[in-house]
Structure formats: structure tokens, C-alpha cells
Amino acid sequence: MDTNIDRALFEPVERKSGTEDEIVRPSVTYWQDAWRRLRRNKPAMIGLTVIIIIILSAIFVPLFWPYDYSTQIRGHENLGPSWEHPFGTDSLGRDLFIRVVYGARISLSIGLVASIINLTIGVLYGGIAGYIGGRVDNIMMRIVDILYGVPLLLYVILLQVVLEKPIEQAFETTFLRALKGIGSDLILIYIVLGLVYWVNMARIVRGQVLSLKNQEFVLAAKAQGASGWRIILKHLIPNTIGPIIVTVTLAIPSAIFTEAFLSFIGIGVSAPMASWGTLASDAYRGLRSYPYLLFFPAACICITMIAFNLLGDGLRDALDPHMRK
Amino acid sequence: MDKLLEIRDLHTSFFTHVGEVKAVRGVNIDLYQGEAIGIVGESGCGKSVTSLSIMGLVPSPGKVIKGEIYFNGEDLLKKSEKEMQKIRGNKIAMIFQDPMTSLNPVYTIGDQLMEPLRTHKNMDKNAAREKAIGLLKEVRIPDPERRLKQYPHEFSGGMRQRVMIAMALSCQPELIIADEPTTALDVTIQAQILELMKELKEKFNTSIMLITHDLGIVADLCSRIVVMYAGIIVEEGSVRDIFYNPKHPYTWGLLKSIPKVNMTSKERLVPIEGQPPDLLKPPEGCPFMPRCRYAMRICEQQCPGLYSVSGRHKAACWLLDPRAPAVEWDREGVSFK
Amino acid sequence: MGRYIIHRVISMVLTIFFIVTITFFLMHAIPGGPFTREKPLPEAIIKALNEKYKLDDPVWKQYLDYWKDLFRGDLGPSFQLKHRSVNELISLGFPITARLGLVSIIFTLLLGVPMGIISALRQGKWEDYTTMFLATLGVTIPSFVLATVLIYLFGVVWKVFPVMSSKLTRPIEYVMPVVALSGYSLSFIARLVRSSMLDVIKQDYIRTARAKGLSELKVIYKHALKNAVIPVVTYLGPLAAGLLTGSFVIEKLFSIPGMGGYFVNSVSNRDYTMIMGSTIFYSVLLVIMNFIVDIVYVLVDPRIKLVNVKEG
Numbered sequence: 001m002d003t004n005i006d007r008a009l010f011e012p013v014e015r016k017s018g019t020e021d022e023i024v025r026p027s028v029t030y031w032q033d034a035w036r037r038l039r040r041n042k043p044a045m046i047g048l049t050v051i052i053i054i055i056l057s058a059i060f061v062p063l064f065w066p067y068d069y070s071t072q073i074r075g076h077e078n079l080g081p082s083w084e085h086p087f088g089t090d091s092l093g094r095d096l097f098i099r100v101v102y103g104a105r106i107s108l109s110i111g112l113v114a115s116i117i118n119l120t121i122g123v124l125y126g127g128i129a130g131y132i133g134g135r136v137d138n139i140m141m142r143i144v145d146i147l148y149g150v151p152l153l154l155y156v157i158l159l160q161v162v163l164e165k166p167i168e169q170a171f172e173t174t175f176l177r178a179l180k181g182i183g184s185d186l187i188l189i190y191i192v193l194g195l196v197y198w199v200n201m202a203r204i205v206r207g208q209v210l211s212l213k214n215q216e217f218v219l220a221a222k223a224q225g226a227s228g229w230r231i232i233l234k235h236l237i238p239n240t241i242g243p244i245i246v247t248v249t250l251a252i253p254s255a256i257f258t259e260a261f262l263s264f265i266g267i268g269v270s271a272p273m274a275s276w277g278t279l280a281s282d283a284y285r286g287l288r289s290y291p292y293l294l295f296f297p298a299a300c301i302c303i304t305m306i307a308f309n310l311l312g313d314g315l316r317d318a319l320d321p322h323m324r325k
Numbered sequence: 326m327d328k329l330l331e332i333r334d335l336h337t338s339f340f341t342h343v344g345e346v347k348a349v350r351g352v353n354i355d356l357y358q359g360e361a362i363g364i365v366g367e368s369g370c371g372k373s374v375t376s377l378s379i380m381g382l383v384p385s386p387g388k389v390i391k392g393e394i395y396f397n398g399e400d401l402l403k404k405s406e407k408e409m410q411k412i413r414g415n416k417i418a419m420i421f422q423d424p425m426t427s428l429n430p431v432y433t434i435g436d437q438l439m440e441p442l443r444t445h446k447n448m449d450k451n452a453a454r455e456k457a458i459g460l461l462k463e464v465r466i467p468d469p470e471r472r473l474k475q476y477p478h479e480f481s482g483g484m485r486q487r488v489m490i491a492m493a494l495s496c497q498p499e500l501i502i503a504d505e506p507t508t509a510l511d512v513t514i515q516a517q518i519l520e521l522m523k524e525l526k527e528k529f530n531t532s533i534m535l536i537t538h539d540l541g542i543v544a545d546l547c548s549r550i551v552v553m554y555a556g557i558i559v560e561e562g563s564v565r566d567i568f569y570n571p572k573h574p575y576t577w578g579l580l581k582s583i584p585k586v587n588m589t590s591k592e593r594l595v596p597i598e599g600q601p602p603d604l605l606k607p608p609e610g611c612p613f614m615p616r617c618r619y620a621m622r623i624c625e626q627q628c629p630g631l632y633s634v635s636g637r638h639k640a641a642c643w644l645l646d647p648r649a650p651a652v653e654w655d656r657e658g659v660s661f662k
Numbered sequence: 663m664g665r666y667i668i669h670r671v672i673s674m675v676l677t678i679f680f681i682v683t684i685t686f687f688l689m690h691a692i693p694g695g696p697f698t699r700e701k702p703l704p705e706a707i708i709k710a711l712n713e714k715y716k717l718d719d720p721v722w723k724q725y726l727d728y729w730k731d732l733f734r735g736d737l738g739p740s741f742q743l744k745h746r747s748v749n750e751l752i753s754l755g756f757p758i759t760a761r762l763g764l765v766s767i768i769f770t771l772l773l774g775v776p777m778g779i780i781s782a783l784r785q786g787k788w789e790d791y792t793t794m795f796l797a798t799l800g801v802t803i804p805s806f807v808l809a810t811v812l813i814y815l816f817g818v819v820w821k822v823f824p825v826m827s828s829k830l831t832r833p834i835e836y837v838m839p840v841v842a843l844s845g846y847s848l849s850f851i852a853r854l855v856r857s858s859m860l861d862v863i864k865q866d867y868i869r870t871a872r873a874k875g876l877s878e879l880k881v882i883y884k885h886a887l888k889n890a891v892i893p894v895v896t897y898l899g900p901l902a903a904g905l906l907t908g909s910f911v912i913e914k915l916f917s918i919p920g921m922g923g924y925f926v927n928s929v930s931n932r933d934y935t936m937i938m939g940s941t942i943f944y945s946v947l948l949v950i951m952n953f954i955v956d957i958v959y960v961l962v963d964p965r966i967k968l969v970n971v972k973e974g
Binding site: 380430 | 885964
């Protein structure tokens with residue numbers, strides 16, 4: 001031991017009390033915190049950027065592009081990619097780039113509309129099951145279990161066959177005539193995909209509601225005399241929003257994929273404005289001679305799927321750290 | 326008595342992406358044959374890391390960076406993984422904190438209990454089974470034949486910890502390291518498990534290293550206590566020394582946080598205020614200084630060495646320096662004199 | 663265990679009942695009946711057809727008749743292909759589809775599980791990055807895109823594998839369809855196993871196993887592996903469903919005369935009995951698969967028994 005230490009050092013230290021534990025940290029809201037976490041996630045930000053680029057091009061490119069999706073340019077049939085036609089042209093001399101851009105409109109709208117329908121059904125179904133609980137919950141979730149066990153794609157196809165005519169008729173006779181430009185096929189796919197894939201959403205919402213249901217703010221709302229519906233809409237759903245956003249983000253690419261899959265086997269959208277799946281399917285026949293016709297729509301499908309998946313994974317980490325694997 | 330275990334200047338660090346966390350910073354511990362020693366401290370003080378260092382099981386990114394651990398005169402840190410495997414479970418066995426998660430859920434108790442026997446003692450299935458049944462009897466698990474075929478989830482927490490003890494005993498090790506063996510259990514079960522360990526220790530004359538944050542449970546089982554704080558030993562001595570003549574303010578804090586049976590309502594449990602230091606940047610001075618009511622200016626500048634109090638009772642505190650003001654401890658409070 | 667099985671059998675029967683009922687009534691909800699064409703058939707023919715297929719009977723009677731036939735294992739006649747029954751079409755196509763599916767499942771498991779394990783054990787090393795990069799591509803690239811890329815590169819440009827796999831008689835014909843069909847599930851399983859393995863090796867019981875002095879090999883292959891593959895078992899049901907429906911497009915692209923092709927054709931041709939029959943066949947098949955998977959699950963994970971008995 002060092003014996004040459006100054007005696008003065010053995011004086012007690014004067015201490016202000018209560019300073020040790022002071023933690024200075026600005027308080028951030030849940031959303032600010034989530035956004036901060038998301039921003040730090042590089043793959044997710046790349047995904048988000050790609051999605052924004054695709055959406056912007058789908059909206060704005062047709063406004064200034066010299067060709068239309070149906071313009072057939074004589075003498076420009078089956079051209080490879082060039083400055084004039086970045087993605088080349090098809091056998092009818094149509095500019096593939098603008099067709100892919102319109103395909104983005106179709107495919108993205110399918111993903112979006114189908115997911116919104118899924119969301120609505122899933123949130124209502126899962127919310128009600130979780131909120132009421134007991135026997136109702138039991139039966140409702142048994143049904144969900146049954147749906148989980150069946151190959152849903154088959155029922156997408158089945159519903160397509162079943163609803164085809166009623167929807168066509170609705171287009172002829174009702175106010176939906178105004179929407180004719182969109183095509184009944186497209187509406188059909190929106191509805192069918194929307195009707196089938198809500199099961200996952202319902203499960204997640206129910207789980208969230210169950211865990212939140214007995215928390216104090218719900219009790220407080222009840223004590224103030226709020227009705228059941230009001231509790232679901234005002235209190236439960238906003239608090240379940242994180243996992244729901246993640247599920248929706250991941251549902252969009254799977255709807256896009258399902259539509260592309262159906263188009264590829266020849267039972268999807270057959271509108272003048274082709275979806276990516278239809279474009280890829282059409283190009284498959286000429287694969288040997290014109291592989292680029294297949295390459296561009298296929299690449300778009302892949303890139304979109306990857307982008308949404310990266311964003312979805314990032315959102316999962318950002319919004320709900322508990323869901324992190 | 327022979328020295329069974331001798332830890333010399335052990336340093337173990339975790340190399341995380343934010344930097345080196347120095348979890349153990351120069352620990353010396355001696356353990357004699359048949360002795361039970363308690364290592365006490367808050368979570369994060371390095372007591373578990375010390376025990377894992379002995380076993381050679383420091384999880385990545387952790388690493389022993391300096392020191393020697395002599396077991397029966399041989400340095401464990403110089404042994405190969407193969408040689409260590411022959412020691413683990415055989416010569417040194419370990420009991421972990423949470424019996425609910427320490428047993429593999431997909432294998433039967435029997436299977437897991439027989440594993441060390443089959444590995445280390447080359448027993449065939451029947452011999453191992455017989456021995457396993459004997460071990461379950463030893464730890465007072467009724468109906469051992471049936472219990473052997475059951476899975477961990479069919480056992481309660483206390484029962485599982487008994488299984489863990491049976492497993493640790495199976496190869497009759499010279500040393501059992503018990504890392505918080507009762508923390509996850511109900512108080513009544515805690516007492517039973519401690520009683521069992523005490524009994525078995527007597528019976529098999531095994532040395533025990535009991536790691537805990539609870540000074541209360543040490544007294545019963547151990548003859549010596551080592552108090553750790555922030556990766557170093559701050560005080561060590563016999564149970565009598567530590568309970569009746571503690572010298573380190575941290576030990577005082579620990580003692581004051583143990584509830585007493587005959588406490589009056591005026592007496593209160595006193596928690597130790599503040600947090601242990603960040604071991605990413607361990608302080609130059611005494612690590613306890615920021616939380617110490619008796620801190621002096623020297624404490625901030627230089628870490629005290631171990632002062633010998635009497636015999637094997639030592640404490641690392643500047644208050645023991647003759648130049649320091651005299652501070653006396655008693656259970657009711659500490660007073661300057 | 664016995665109680666659990668009874669429980670599961672009851673729920674399986676219920677599921678099958680719902681599937682048949684829903685499918686039947688959906689198909690019968692189509693307005694105009696199965697013989698409505700762009701160019702209407704003569705009234706007399708429709709009448710004769712309706713009579714032949716008993717479509718004039720009240721719906722509930724048709725429903726009961728359908729059940730009666732089902733119990734005899736008869737899915738009825740095809741409406742579009744004359745003199746063919748749905749059973750015949752299924753027995754023609756399904757063996758080929760089943761072969762493709764079986765090989766794909768084996769391929770998926772034999773490759774996906776080790777990929778996940780290696781990735782987890784070499785976390786942060788190049789093996790991990792490579793595997794996870796491939797797996798991320800695998801779960802996002804649709805099977806038909808993968809299939810066309812394979813066909814174009816290995817079939818057309820380099821001519822390594824036959825493009826038309828015809829009846830899958832030679833092993834080499836399996837290569838591309840199997841790879842294309844398993845791409846997604848293989849990647850999914852690799853990711854699943856990796857994350858569950860990473861989770862498992864952090865568990866206390868792995869530390870216990872090490873503290874017992876077991877060799878690293880034994881720790882990983884005995885104690886970690888069994889726990890890590892449990893999630894794979896739960897994925898086997900969806901895996902089978904994915905492979906079955908995935909085969910629609912793969913069979914089309916590789917011209918494999920399996921059941922997927924028949925099914926897709928029946929949809930394009932609006933062959934209602936065939937659509938209904940195939941849907942029921944596929945669904946029931948998968949429900950039974952799920953049942954088997956659940957039983958396997960109980961055998962692998964002893965904890966399940968207790969949970970379900972408590973619930974039931």
C-alpha cells in the first residue's frame with residue numbers, strides 16, 4: 001500500500017444528495033420513437049424508398065410519357081430495350097415501359113385495396129371476438145382455425161368463379177356502371193382477395209384486444225359509460241395499431257403475389273391494362289426469343305415484394321419490439 | 326486441508342460492439358476441500374461470470390483475459406476444450422438459477438440425469454438408470470421410477486431444482502458451483518433446498534461455491550463469504566467476520582437490506598442508493614465511492630487494496646487506513662466516532 | 663394423448679363437414695347454372711343435361727346426394743370432359759403431383775434445416791450472410807419467376823436440364839421443377855430454423871448441457887436441434903398447402919400432366935364438378951395432413967399434451 005498519500009485526501013467528500021440518479025432524457029412519443037428506430041434500419045429505409053419511387057412513377061409517368069399502354073407503334077414490334085423504349089416493345093409494337101408502369105398501377109391497387117378489405121374484415125372480426133370473449137370468441141376462433149387449415153388459394157379461385165357473374169351483372173345494372181373503366185375483372189380480384197386473406201389479421205387483432213381488454217383505460221372508459229362499440233373503436237383499435245400496420249404492410253405484397261400467380265396460370269385479371277402477372281404470363285410464351293419481355297415485369301414483381309418485405313420487417317422491429325424474433 | 330480451488334488475479338471481459346465490458350477485474354479466491362464459500366453481490370457484480378470462468382463456459386463475446394484458476398493444482402485456463410469437458414459435470418458440477426429453464430423440455434428427467442453418468446462414468450443404460458433412481462431418492466423425490474420417465478414440465482420448480490442437484494451430484498464432483506440456486510423459488514421451497522444442500526454437503530464432503538445476492542441464505546450453508554462489487558472483491562472473511570464485524574460500507578449496505586425477524590416497525594430496510602458503475606469504463610478509484618456515504622477524496626482517485634483486518638478477514642476500503650476517520654458499524658446504524 | 667387425438671379427430675371431421683358444405687353451396691350459388699354459355703345451348707339440351715345431373719332436384723336433395731356419393735368416394739362426373747369422372751381425373755393427375763410434392767418436401771427439409779442450422783452456428787460469418795441472402799431472395803421471388811429464370815438459363819441457354827419434364831420418369835426431370843417449387847418453402851424453413859436455433863442456443867438448458875461436460879457436438883445435435891426444429895413441424899401443414907397450390911404454376915410451366923393442370927383447366931372451362939371435387943379433395947387432404955402434423959408435434963414436443971388436455 002502506498003504510504004505516501006497526502007493526509008488531506010482522507011477528508012470526507014461533501015455530497016449533494018439526490019444527484020446520482022438524475023437521468024436527463026427528452027420524452028418521446030411512441031410514434032417518434034418508432035420512426036427513429038425505423039430510420040436507423042437501413043434495409044427498411046431502402047424498401048420504403050423503392051416503394052415511394054414505384055408509387056410516384058405509377059402516378060406521374062403516364063402523364064408525360066409519349067406512348068399509352070395500348071398505343072401500337074407500327075414498325076416498332078419486338079424491339080429490345082433502347083433509349084426510346086427503355087424496356088423494349090412487345091409483339092404488337094406497344095411500349096413495354098408504359099405497360100409496366102400501368103401494371104404497377106394495377107398491381108399496387110390490388111395490393112392496397114385487397115389489404116384494406118382484409119383489414120376491415122379482420123379488425124372487425126378479431127376485435128369483436130376478442131372483445132366479447134367467452135363462447136362467441138371460442139366459436140369465432142374455431143372458424144378461423146378451420147380456415148387456417150384449408151388452402152386459401154383454392155377458395156380465392158372458387159370465389160372468383162362464383163362471383164364472376166354477379167359482379168359482371170352488377171356492373172351492367174347498378175351504380176357501379178360508373179366504374180366500368182376499371183373493369184369488372186379487377187373489381188372481382190379486389191373483392192376475392194379481400195374476402196379470403198383476413199384470417200391472419202383477425203388472429204392478430206384478437207390477440208391484441210385480449211391482452212388490452214382488461215387494462216385500466218378500458219375499465220375507465222367503461223366506468224364513464226362508454227358503449228361497447230365506442231370502446232372498440234376509440235380505445236382498443238388505436239392501441240392495437242402497431243402489429244396491424246405490420247400485418248397490412250406484409251399483406252400488400254402477398255396480395256400482389258397472389259394476383260400475379262393467378263394471372264400467370266391464366267385465371268387472373270384480363271383487362272386491357274395488364275397487371276405485372278399478366279405481362280409476365282404473356283411474355284412467357286415468347287421466352288426463347290424475347291426474354292426481356294418477361295424480365296422487366298418479373299423484376300418489378302420481385303423488387304416490389306422485396307421492398308415491402310424489408311419495410312414490413314423494419315416496421316415490426318420499430319413498432320413492436322416484442323414481436324422481434 | 327488441501328486447497329481445492331485457487332483463483333489468481335482473474336480478469337474476464339465481454340467484448341461487445343460498444344466496447345470492452347470488464348466484468349471481472351482481478352479476483353482472488355481460495356477454496357479448501359470440503360469448504361463452502363458464499364460469493365455475494367448485486368446482479369452484475371461479476372459473481373456469475375467468475376463461476377462461468379471456472380467452468381470455461383463464459384458465453385461469447387466474453388473471454389478470460391488474464392489470471393489462473395488452479396483446480397487440484399492444475400490451471401483450468403490452460404486446459405483444452407476436450408480436457409475441460411472431462412472436468413465439467415464430473416469434477417466440477419454446476420446448479421443454475423432458474424430450474425424452470427435449466428432442464429431441456431424435450432427430454433425426460435431420466436435421460437438428462439443419466440447423461441453425465443453415461444458420459445463420464447461410462448455406465449451402461451441399466452447401471453445409469455439404477456444410479457439415477459438412487460440419486461432421485463437422495464434428493465427426496467418420491468416415486469423415482471415413475472418420475473424418471475417424466476418431462477420437466479411435469480415437475481414443480483422446487484422439484485426441478487432437486488433434479489438439478491441430483492444431476493450435479495451424480496458423478497460425485499469435488500466442487501459444486503451453485504449459482505443463485507434458490508432465487509427463483511418460493512421462500513418455503515428455498516429453505517428446503519438449502520437444507521438439502523447442507524445435508525448432502527455433509528454426506529459427500531463436497532466443496533460448494535454458493536453464488537447469491539442474498540446474504541441471508543449464505544450464513545446457513547457457508548463458512549466463508551466473499552463480497553463482490555463491480556468486478557472486484559471488496560470484503561472477504563468468515564461468516565462471523567462478515568455478519569458481526571463487517572468493514573466495507575457496501576457490506577454494511579447489504580446487511581441492512583436483510584430483513585430481521587424481530588424487526589420493530591421503526592426499523593426499516595435500507596436499500597443501497599444508486600447504481601453500480603458502468604463496467605465499460607470502470608472508475609479509477611473505489612467503484613463503490615459514488616454510492617458511499619463515507620467517501621473520502623482518496624476514494625475517487627485510487628482504488629484501495631485489500632486491508633487485512635484479522636486472519637483471513639480482509640476488506641478493500643480506505644476507511645481501514647489508519648489516517649482515515651474512524652467509522653463504526655452496528656446493526657442499528659453506522660456512526661462516526 | 664388418447665383424449666387429445668379424439669379431440670383432434672372431432673375437429674377434423676367438423677372441418678371437413680364445413681369445407682364440403684361451403685364449397686357445395688358456393689358452387690350452387692352461381693347464377694344460371696353450369697350450362698350457361700356465351701351462346702346459349704338449346705333449351706332441350708339444357709333440360710336433358712339438368713335431368714341427367716339431377717340439377718332440377720331441390721338444392722338440399724342435391725346436397726344430401728352429394729354427401730351420399732362422397733361417402734362412397736365418388737366425386738361425380740366431369741361436366742366438361744365427357745365420359746370422365748372427377749375421380750378418374752384425380753387418379754390420373756394426383757400421383758404425378760404427389761410425387762413432385764413429396765420430392766419437394768424432402769428436398770426442402772434436407773436442405774432448409776441444415777442451412778438454418780449452419781447459418782445460426784456461424785452467425786455473423788460469411789456462411790450466415792450467404793445463406794440468409796439467398797433465403798431472403800427465396801422468400802420474395804415468386805415461384806413462377808424462379809421457374810422461368812431456371813427454364814431460360816438451364817433449359818434454353820445452357821441446355822443442362824430438360825425443359826419439358828413430361829411425366830417425371832427420369833430423376834433429371836425432377837431437378838428444375840423441384841427447385842422452383844421448393845424455393846420459397848426452403849428459404850422460409852432456413853430462416854425459421856436459423857431464428858429458432860439462435861433462440862435455443864441462448865437457453866439455460868444448453869448451458870446446463872455444457873456444464874455437464876457434454877461434447878459440443880452432442881450439445882448441438884442432441885439438446886439444441888430437437889428444440890430448434892419444433893417450429894418446422896408446425897410449418898409442415900402450410901408447407902404442404904403451399905407446395906400443392908404452387909404446383910399449379912410449376913406443372914403448367916414444365917408441362918407436367920399433374921392434377922394442378924387439370925384443376926387450372928377446370929377453372930378456365932368452368933367445369934363446376936371438377937372445381938368442387940378438386941377443392942374438396944385438396945382441402946380434405948390438407949386437413950388430414952394437418953392432423954398428422956399435430957400428432958407428430960405432440961410426439962416431438964412433450965409439453966403440448968398437457969396444454970391441450972387442459973384446454974379440452
